[in-house]
Amino acid sequence: SDDAVNPDRLYDLVAVVIHCGSGPNRGHYISIVKSHGFWLLFDDDAVD
Structure with a gap:
């Protein structure tokens, strides 16, 4: 945030x-x- 003690x-x-x-x-x-602003999940337990 802008209020950080150590920016x-x-x-x-x-x-x-x-x-x-x-x-x-x-x-x-x-x-x-x-x-690109989105979070993507990669899980090697289920690889296609």
């Missing part, structure tokens, strides 16, 4: 990667990506 630390979040599983070699990943 030099502001950023625009454009993506998040989430791992679901018991370890790095187990489970799957979900990515949420902002594209």
